[in-house]
Amino acid sequence: MSDSTSVGSGSRGVSRRGFIAGTGSLLGVAALGGRAPAWAQAVAAPAPIADGARVSALVIGTGYGGSVAALRLAEAGVDVHMIEMGMAWDTPGSDGKIFCNTLSPDHRSYWLRTRTKAPLNYFLGFPIDRDISRYTGILDAEEFGGITVYQGRGVGGGSLVNGGMAVTPKRENFGAVLPTVNPDEMYDVYYPRANAGLGVGTVDPAWFDSTDCYQYARVGRKHAQRSGFPFVFVPDVYDWDYMKQEAAGTATKSALAGEILYGNNHGKKSLQKTYLARARATGRVTISALHQVTSVAPASGGRYTVVIDQLDTGGNTTATKTVTADRVFFAAGSVGTSKLLVKLKATGALPNLNGEVGKGWGDNGNVMCGRANHLWDPTGALQSSIPCAGIDNWAAGGAFAEVAPLPTGIETFASFYLSITKNPNRAEFSWNPATGRVELNWQTAWKQPSIDMAKTIFDKINSKEGTIYRTDLFGIYKIWGDHLTYHPLGGAVLGKATDNYGRLAGYPGLYVIDGALIPGNTSVNPFVTITALAERNIEKIIATDL
Numbered sequence: 001m002s003d004s005t006s007v008g009s010g011s012r013g014v015s016r017r018g019f020i021a022g023t024g025s026l027l028g029v030a031a032l033g034g035r036a037p038a039w040a041q042a043v044a045a046p047a048p049i050a051d052g053a054r055v056s057a058l059v060i061g062t063g064y065g066g067s068v069a070a071l072r073l074a075e076a077g078v079d080v081h082m083i084e085m086g087m088a089w090d091t092p093g094s095d096g097k098i099f100c101n102t103l104s105p106d107h108r109s110y111w112l113r114t115r116t117k118a119p120l121n122y123f124l125g126f127p128i129d130r131d132i133s134r135y136t137g138i139l140d141a142e143e144f145g146g147i148t149v150y151q152g153r154g155v156g157g158g159s160l161v162n163g164g165m166a167v168t169p170k171r172e173n174f175g176a177v178l179p180t181v182n183p184d185e186m187y188d189v190y191y192p193r194a195n196a197g198l199g200v201g202t203v204d205p206a207w208f209d210s211t212d213c214y215q216y217a218r219v220g221r222k223h224a225q226r227s228g229f230p231f232v233f234v235p236d237v238y239d240w241d242y243m244k245q246e247a248a249g250t251a252t253k254s255a256l257a258g259e260i261l262y263g264n265n266h267g268k269k270s271l272q273k274t275y276l277a278r279a280r281a282t283g284r285v286t287i288s289a290l291h292q293v294t295s296v297a298p299a300s301g302g303r304y305t306v307v308i309d310q311l312d313t314g315g316n317t318t319a320t321k322t323v324t325a326d327r328v329f330f331a332a333g334s335v336g337t338s339k340l341l342v343k344l345k346a347t348g349a350l351p352n353l354n355g356e357v358g359k360g361w362g363d364n365g366n367v368m369c370g371r372a373n374h375l376w377d378p379t380g381a382l383q384s385s386i387p388c389a390g391i392d393n394w395a396a397g398g399a400f401a402e403v404a405p406l407p408t409g410i411e412t413f414a415s416f417y418l419s420i421t422k423n424p425n426r427a428e429f430s431w432n433p434a435t436g437r438v439e440l441n442w443q444t445a446w447k448q449p450s451i452d453m454a455k456t457i458f459d460k461i462n463s464k465e466g467t468i469y470r471t472d473l474f475g476i477y478k479i480w481g482d483h484l485t486y487h488p489l490g491g492a493v494l495g496k497a498t499d500n501y502g503r504l505a506g507y508p509g510l511y512v513i514d515g516a517l518i519p520g521n522t523s524v525n526p527f528v529t530i531t532a533l534a535e536r537n538i539e540k541i542i543a544t545d546l
């Protein structure tokens, strides 16, 4: 894997040469045969950021918030350098694929672990984790005291590993999601802009009704409806035409080969193929992969000194670089941004950050469970790894459950769900000087409200169907996956740690522009809201600060 996808500071001409980021053509890449995919071939890969460099805008992280900021700043004529601790994920491995499969994880699967840590870690009561070699892999299972927080690592952030479920919250719930933001501007301008930029679409209902790969979701729909729950199709950034071709046997299988958690080699429109492709095409955006920001502190002239460790694929620091930036955008994700800000405030690099930094963190109420169906109600051996269906009991019970796949390749007679719930608990990050680490005070018991809310759906369905919970998916006789979240949110909350547009209190030129701004819950899957909020904030920042 190359460690950089950059086009070089100031080398605007390089990527202007006709790089058209039409995702339709990009997704048509069949077997890669050891070559880089089209989107990666279109730009040169010169050296990463140099020690002593001076940059106009430095963006920490290449997930949703960072990608929106980079694109819009570049379009406004600002040169942008993005710093990403994970890999570029633009070069196939020895098997000809960039990403490894969920069913056969190798060194590419996890961030600096010697054993996998699968979210669903047992099957039929047996542990399924396996040894791997330590590598800067794609999925970080970051462990805090009471919770494991899963995050994507690499150019594209969470878009590399997520299910692509692209959900706009119901308008009536928005007031609780972002209380200080005007819903009119979000629903009229920024949600539509985000959905268009991300390439969001919905499964063809007729195809859904007939294809083998969504039998599990049809079973989910039947059970939901028989218990009187509203069933909804959930939009996704997967290329639905490509999935039809997979099912027809005319395209290399990706969603239908179980690819999801450790990357998707074909049909998913990750940020690499959408916002980041457009950002690179401006010629103003440079990305240094395998570079981790460790410090940001004021420099002379209102600028900032940024310290960056360059990493090798073993996670070792091979160089430490100090650069100067006019403006710095924290887009390292809820956890990454919170950890940096809390450390920098406590250790004296940014002492004037206010007391809200590190607070207001939530897990989006994530909780998982499975149900055991009757033998006459199979969910299908072939399951698309891309979920497309949900059960909406938010208003009545505080839970929105996505009907999730169990793409094991065998018939399991199981229905599996990831619920997003209205869990009120919020945690706080703090600096521990003894360990030199940032800690999070979340407790596993704080998931109980989530379990109770999810039970408003599944107790009723079990009772109606005469079925039971699976007890073999998260341990030995353990029903609830209450040890994790996929959706970390908060830690630098909008209007509290920052002003109402993400400007950090006390430091002109420092901004937060990622999931850290959102106070703990979005009522649905979060990345559309993170993207829309970033679109709103960067528009204001460009108009007034630059």
Ligand code: FAE
Pocket (backbone or CB within 6 Å): 060, 061, 062, 063, 064, 065, 066, 083, 084, 085, 086, 150, 151, 152, 153, 154, 155, 156, 157, 158, 159, 161, 162, 163, 164, 165, 166, 167, 261, 291, 292, 293, 294, 331, 332, 333, 334, 336, 337, 340, 486, 487, 488, 513, 514, 515, 516, 525, 526, 527, 528, 530
């Ligand atoms: P994020 O995408 O996490 O990007 C932050 C980036 O910053 C990462 O690439 C980091 O490696 C990088 N970084 C961190 N610290 C540093 C540092 N010090 N220096 C340099 N780089 C750094 O942030 N959401 C949905 O809406 N729908 C889904 O279907 C869905 N499924 C998910 C499935 C899984 C398994 C996971 C893990 C998440 C899922 N999510 C889903 C959540 C979604 O991916 C997440 O909310 C967003 O990615 C967060 O976007 P941010 O821009 O905040």
